[in-house]
Amino acid sequence: MGSNDQRALLVAYLNDGDVRARDRLVEELMPLVRSLANRYAGRGEPTEDLVQVGAIGLVKAIDRFDLEKGVELSTYAVPTIVGEIRRHFRDRTWAVHVPRRLKELSMRLARSRDDLSAELGRSPTVAELAAAVGVDEEEAIDALEASKAYAPRSLDQPYDEDEPGRVPGLSDEERGYAALERGSVVRQGLDALDERERRIVVLRFLRGMSQSEIAEEVGISQMHVSRLLRKSLEAMRGRLEEPEVPV
Amino acid sequence: MNGRVVLEVPAKPEFLLLARLAATGVGRSAGASEETIADLKLAVTEAVANAVRHAYPPDSPGRVSVELSADGGRLEIAVSDEGRGLGDAVLLLEGRGPCGVGALLSGSDRVNHRLGSHLVDLAATAAGDLLGLAERLQSGNRRLQDVDLVR
Amino acid sequence: MTEVVSITVPAMPAWNGVVELVLAGLGARLDLPYDRIDELQLATTAVLTDAHGPDVRVDASASPDSVDIRVGPLASGARDPGRRRVLDALADAVELEPGDDGTTWAVLTFARGGAR
Numbered sequence: 001m002g003s004n005d006q007r008a009l010l011v012a013y014l015n016d017g018d019v020r021a022r023d024r025l026v027e028e029l030m031p032l033v034r035s036l037a038n039r040y041a042g043r044g045e046p047t048e049d050l051v052q053v054g055a056i057g058l059v060k061a062i063d064r065f066d067l068e069k070g071v072e073l074s075t076y077a078v079p080t081i082v083g084e085i086r087r088h089f090r091d092r093t094w095a096v097h098v099p100r101r102l103k104e105l106s107m108r109l110a111r112s113r114d115d116l117s118a119e120l121g122r123s124p125t126v127a128e129l130a131a132a133v134g135v136d137e138e139e140a141i142d143a144l145e146a147s148k149a150y151a152p153r154s155l156d157q158p159y160d161e162d163e164p165g166r167v168p169g170l171s172d173e174e175r176g177y178a179a180l181e182r183g184s185v186v187r188q189g190l191d192a193l194d195e196r197e198r199r200i201v202v203l204r205f206l207r208g209m210s211q212s213e214i215a216e217e218v219g220i221s222q223m224h225v226s227r228l229l230r231k232s233l234e235a236m237r238g239r240l241e242e243p244e245v246p247v
Numbered sequence: 248m249n250g251r252v253v254l255e256v257p258a259k260p261e262f263l264l265l266a267r268l269a270a271t272g273v274g275r276s277a278g279a280s281e282e283t284i285a286d287l288k289l290a291v292t293e294a295v296a297n298a299v300r301h302a303y304p305p306d307s308p309g310r311v312s313v314e315l316s317a318d319g320g321r322l323e324i325a326v327s328d329e330g331r332g333l334g335d336a337v338l339l340l341e342g343r344g345p346c347g348v349g350a351l352l353s354g355s356d357r358v359n360h361r362l363g364s365h366l367v368d369l370a371a372t373a374a375g376d377l378l379g380l381a382e383r384l385q386s387g388n389r390r391l392q393d394v395d396l397v398r
Numbered sequence: 399m400t401e402v403v404s405i406t407v408p409a410m411p412a413w414n415g416v417v418e419l420v421l422a423g424l425g426a427r428l429d430l431p432y433d434r435i436d437e438l439q440l441a442t443t444a445v446l447t448d449a450h451g452p453d454v455r456v457d458a459s460a461s462p463d464s465v466d467i468r469v470g471p472l473a474s475g476a477r478d479p480g481r482r483r484v485l486d487a488l489a490d491a492v493e494l495e496p497g498d499d500g501t502t503w504a505v506l507t508f509a510r511g512g513a514r
Contacts, residue, residue, distance in 0.1 A: 099281055113432065123431035126422065138264060141422045142271055144432070145415060199433055202440075250408040251453075252416055257401045261427065265403060268423045272416030 001028050006073055014067055025062055025073065026055065032074055033058050036081050050085050057084030083210030106147035108133050109140060111219035117196055147217065197232040204229060248276055251316040258299050258311040258328060266295045266313050270324075277317035287322055291315075294326040402459045409449030417442060417456055421467075424458055428465065434508065438465065441488040441506050448472040450501045464490070464510055470503030 006028065012021035030051075037050035061077035069076075112132040116124035124132070130140035193201065200218065203209045211229070215222040254269045256262035270291040274284035291313060298311040314325040405420050407413040418439045425435035446454055450471040457468040485492050491507035 123433035125429045125431055126426035126435070127429065129432060137426050138267060138423075141268060141419060141426060145419050145422060148415075148418070195433065199436075202436075248410075248412050250410070250413055252408075252413070253404075253406040254420065255402075255404040262403070264427070265420050265423045268419040269405065269416055272413075272419040276413050276415055 003072060010062070010065060010067060010073065013062065014065060022059070022062055026058055029058055029074060029077065030055065032077070033081055036078065037085060040085050050088065053084050053088040054081045057081035060084070080210060083213060087210070087213060102143050102146045105133065105135065105139065105143040107216075107219075109143055110147065110217050114196070114219045121195075123195055123199070192235040193232050197228055197235070200225060200228050201232050248278065249316075249318050250276065251314065254313045254315070255310055256313075258308050260296070260299055262311075263292060263295055263299070266291050269313065270315060273315040273317060274322070277322065279317075279322060283322065287315075287324070290324055291326075294324060298326050298328055402457050404455060404457045406453050406455040407446075409446065409452060409454040411443075411447070414443045414446060417446065421456075421458065424460070424465070428460055428510070430465070430510065437488045438467065438506075438508055441485050441508075442467050442469060444485060445469045445472065445504045445506070448504075460510075462510070465508045467506045467508070468503055469506070470495075471497045471499075471501035472504060473501070 006025065009021040009025050009028075012018040013025065033054040034051055037047055037054045040050050041047045057080045058077050061080040062073070064080070065073060065076060109129055112129055113124060116128055116132060120128070126137050126140055126144075129144070130137045133140065135143075196218070200214055203214045203217065204211070209217070211225045212222045215225045218225065250273075252269060252273050254266060256265055267288050270287045271284060274287050279287065295311060295313060309328055312327050314323075314327075316323045316325075403420065403424055405417055407416050421439050421442060422435050425432075425438060430438075442456060446456075446469060450473045454472075455470060459466050482492070485506070489506040490509045491505075493505045493507075495503045495505060497503045
C-alpha cells in the first residue's frame with residue numbers, strides 16, 4: 001500500500017469516521033507492531049501480549065494523527081507503540097513487586113511536584129515533597145523511585161539506529177531527537193527552557209516516555225504536555241540557531 | 248534475581264537512611280515480598296545502628312560496610328567495620344521473618360541482638376544455615392565467641 | 399574531610415534501582431531539588447551500563463559546591479559518543495580516569511545550588 005493510499009484511509013477515518021478504513025490501516029501496520037514487539041521479547045512477557053499492547057498503541061496513534069502534518073503514519077506511530085509496550089512492562093512490574101499504596105503515593109507526589117515547582121520556581125527537594133504529601137522522606141524516596149518501576153531505563157533506547165520505521169527528520173519530535181544528539185549545543189538549548197519544560201523534554205527524549213505517560217507523571221493533561229513540548233522544541237530550535245556561543 | 252550489594256558509609260546515624268534505602272532496593276530487585284522487605288529494613292537498621300553505636304570510639308568515627316545478598320529465597324545481611332571487628336549478621340528466610348545471630352565484639356563487650364518484634368524459632372530448620380554463617384564470621388578478623396539463637 | 403558513600407552492585411539493569419535509591423537518599427540529605435536528583439540518577443545509571451566486570455562500584459561524595467560521582471571499573475575503549483553527549487547535558491563535568499588493568503573510571507560532577 002502506498003503512502004497515498006494510507007493517506008486516503010486516514011482521511012476516511014479521521015474526517016469521515018470510517019472505521020473500516022482504520023481497521024485496514026491497523027492491518028497494514030501490524031508488521032511494524034510485530035517487529036517492535038519482538039524487540040521487547042524474552043523479558044518475561046509473552047510476545048503475543050506485547051503485540052496486542054502494541055496494537056493498542058497503533059490505534060491510539062491513528063486516532064491522534066494530525067492530517068495537517070506531512071508525516072508518515074509509520075514514523076508517527078513508533079513512539080506511541082513503543083510507549084504502550086514499555087508501559088505494559090512498567091504496569092506488570094508494579095503488579096508483581098510494588099503495592100498499590102506506593103503507586104498511589106507516587107501519583108500524589110507527582111502532582112505535588114508540579115504544584116510545588118510552580119509555587120517555588122524550582123524543583124522541590126525531597127523534604128518539601130514529603131512534607132507536602134505527609135509522609136517521611138524515606139517513603140517519599142521509595143515512592144518516587146517506584147514510579148520509575150525498576151524497569152530497565154536506558155538512555156540508549158531513543159537512540160537506537162535500528163528502530164524500524166524511523167525516517168529521519170520529519171516531525172517536530174524527530175527533529176527534537178536530532179537536536180538532542182548535538183552535545184553542548186543541547187545544554188544551550190535546554191537553558192532556554194524553564195524548569196518544567198526541561199523536565200518534560202528530558203522525560204520525552206531521554207527516558208522515552210510517551211506524552212500520556214508524561215501527563216500522568218507530571219499531573220497535567222496530555223494536550224498540555226503536547227503544547228509544552230512543541231513550545232520547548234521551538235525555543236530550543238531558536239536557541240540552537242543562534243550563533244554558537246562557546247560553553 | 249540473585250545478587251550481592253555492598254554499601255559502605257561513615258559510621259554515623261545520618262547514613263542509616265542510605266542503608267535502609269539500599270535494603271529496599273535489594274529487596275525489590277530480588278523480588279521479595281513487601282513483608283520481607285520490611286523485615287530486611289528492620290534488620291539493617293538494627294545492625295547498622297549497632298555498628299554506629301559500638302564500633303568506633305566517639306572521637307574517631309570510621310566506616311561501616313553493609314553487605315546485602317539475595318540468593319534464592321534467602322536474603323542475607325552482613326555488617327562489618329574496619330575497627331574493632333564487630334561482625335553482625337542476620338539471616339532472613341522468605342516468609343519466616345528474621346533470625347538474628349548475636350555476634351560479639353572482641354574483648355569483653357557482649358552484644359545480644361534482638362530484632363524488632365520478630366522472634367523466630369528457627370533452631371531446628373535453620374541450624375545448618377546459621378552454623379555456616381557462624382563459621383564464616385569466625386574467619387577473618389571477626390571473632391565470634393558465642394552464637395545466640397534468638398528465640 | 400569529604401565523606402564518601404560507596405555502593406557496589408551487580409552490573410545488570412535490574413540492580414540500577416538500588417543505586418538510584420541510595421543516590422536519592424544522598425540527594426535528600428543534601429537538599430538537592432528533585433530534578434537534580436533525577437539527573438544524577440540518570441547520568442549514573444547510564445554510565446553503569448559500561449561496566450567492565452560482573453560488579454560495578456559508585457562512589458559518591460559531596461562538597462559545598464558539588465556532588466561528585468565516581469563509577470567503575472568500566473570497559474575502556476570506544477565509548478558511545480551519543481551517550482557521552484547526553485551525559486554532558488546532564489552533568490556539569492564528565493571525566494574519565496584510568497583504573498587498574500586497563501579499565502576506566504568515570505567521574506561525574508554536578509554543581510549544587512539548584513537545577514540548571
